[in-house]
Amino acid sequence: MHIDLKYDEKELLSLTIEADESEDSDILHSYSQKLLIKNPAKTFSEMAQKGAFDSMSDAEYAIALNKIKIISKFWRCEPNMNVFHVLAEAISYILNE
DSSP, X not given: OXXXXXXXXXXXXXXXXXXXXXXXXXXXXXXXXXXEEEOHHHHHHHHHHTTTTTTSOHHHHHHHHXXXXXXXXGGTTOSEEEHHHXXXXXXXXXXXX
């Protein structure tokens, strides 16, 4: 696999993960349908409801929540996303910072 990057003169326009010639794109697509990662915002919310963060100060909780909000953008409001999409979104985020 490789990453295909498209830039204009100022910024990254798009990033896609592509199969190499030696790889079967149908198999990789099949994997992408099975290798799903749960949105961490959902996990964070479940933990908060169970009191996992009750010992944190308001400031500490706000920092943790902000980090989860940033990371969960990689899921584009979806409850689950395939591993390849999450990777592409994370790399795009890093390259555009």
